[in-house]
Amino acid sequence: MAKKVLVVDSDENIVIALDFLLRRAGYEVAVARDGEEALALADSFAPDLILLEAALPRMDGFELCRRLRQDPRYGECKILFLTARGRDIDRAKGLALGADGYLTKPFSTKELLEHVERLLTAGAA
Template identity: 50%
Template structure:
């Protein structure tokens, strides 16, 4: 049984400080517990260690792309309930299809509206909770 009082945990994987600051602002205001890393190679070990509810995952990262990270998370049965929202400045339909094909739960183009981000994060976390009723 899930602890209803526990705040959702979100891991932000974003190498651009200005975007990470905007995400920090939104996530703090929404009451989410969150952490950030800026390097693709550090993402998988951190995801395995902390098992976040949601990963906000940039596509273009140093050392390992968001696509590679997404694919690795989806190949790990222990992480099957981790939701992934991919973020990219190249918000083309092809990029979106690729991200979703690799197992992303959502896709958002940068720059994004904060309202759009809040809604997408809320949708993914609600879906994670599963249907109680």
């Protein structure tokens, strides 16, 4: 069964590129364009990994990460920030809130897929 990836980003060009890249790599993909939509979709889609932009409408990625990490239903879900916010303080905040990784835009598709694969196989028996 294909691993599920939830892409959370409001930039349509990023969403299209990530959707194509991840599906081509064999993942099942769902998309949310703001934090509140992502929170609702996480419940029904049950992602194995969330690719998360920090700057989102309606609820930013940091708040979404905090809420997901407080909910035991998402304890196994990996969170990888994929964001334009590249300052050290933003990276530290994302990791402190429980993210499993932090990549900044622009990103290499090879590097992104390596991170995704590493996160989704970590702990697999």
